[in-house]
Amino acid sequence: MSIFTGIATGFLGAAIKDKEAKDNLRMKIAESAGIDYYTKDKPAHEKKQKLFEKDFKMVELKYGTKVANLFGDQGGFYGDGNGLKHVDSILAKKNISKEDLKNFKFSTFEERQATRESEFQSKADQIKNLTGIGGIGPKAAELSLEGFGKTETTDVAPSETTDVAQATDTEQKVSTDISSLFTDKPEAVGVETKYNSISRAVNEQMGYGEPIYRADGSVTFNIANDLKTTSNAHIALASSITQQRDDINQLDAVSLAEQELFKQTVTPFNIIASSIEGANYSAGSGKKPALIEGMGGQTIDAETTMIGDQSVYDFVTEIYNNELLKDAGRVNRHVFKKFIENLPMNITYNGEKLSDVLANAHELQYFRNY
DSSP states (O other): OHHHHHHEEEEHHHHHHHHHHHHHHHHHHHHHHHHIIIIIIIHHHHHHHHHHHHHHHHHHHOOOHHHHHHHHHSSSSSSSHHHHHHHHHHTTEEOOOHHTTTOOOOHHHHHHHHHHHHHHHHHHHHHHHHHHHOOOOOOHHHHHHHTTTTSSSOOOOOOOOOGGSSSSSSSGGGGGGGGGGEOOOOOOOOOOHHHHHHHHHHHHHTEEEEEETTSSEEEEEOOOOHHHHOOOOOHHHHHHHHHTTTOOOOHHHHHHHHHHHHHTTHHHHHHHHHHTTEEEEEOBBBOOOOEESTTTTOETTTTTTTETTTTHHHHHHHHHHHHOOOOOTTOOHHHHHHHHHOOOOEEETTEEEEEHOOOHHHHHHHHHHH
């Protein structure tokens, strides 16, 4: 063997060993990234996808699909399991114009979820390619794998936290493109202050009691016993109306609540009386019982007395279930009390006053719900 052949063979052997070393290093890098992908990245991605879904659905349930998609498009609100808290923190300070919201088009939850899945799948494809193709240098492999394990860029989630106050200011996450949708809410008023404000408006307008004005500007009312139930029911309805409508002032709320109170607690019994020849209805107040009169002192059997094709019992219970003001799914206690006060005492069911039967049923439902 000539000296040149020996030198060539030596260089070739060294080159082969160098290539093997580089290939081995590349494979170790790729193998490590592949292990991380299956043991860390993929499970973390799947967990985050579930958290995005949980956050979106909770916001959707409370505020509706349009608002849920609005915040989903902004990024940074969903994905840590605290999405509703992040959105609440914005909407506690801001109002959203429902009319203007109709003019905006947002991506859907499914579209955003699919985008995140597609981005992550491209990383999975990189892993497969790098572990299956030779001839790439270790530095190239390292650069190609750069970024694995980092959070996806689409719909980036905030840092996981159980306290919204510990996160960055969520208001900064709202895009300037949709800032026109948001207006500042007036300075928050405590629940008790708000209640007293509605209470004052109701009692002053309706004259349910004598006002006592104090030097500090506060006012209390000395309400007669026979008007307390009516006053409380009226306040409950007026409060509900102001909560549901941000375009109504307190004076109009009082007027609308008066109409609604009559509809819910007087009209049903006028309808019953009008279905009985010669009968007329008088509402209850305090110690004065509600009655259907003009029948010579007779009682009305709720099971057999009909209003069209419906018994009085079915008619009254349908009003209870479908018409009376609800609080968290249950009939409001103040409105219910007025309803019972106005239910004629001479309507009976199985030999008992229907008002007592319904009151007992209401109490049983109350304890069942709690």
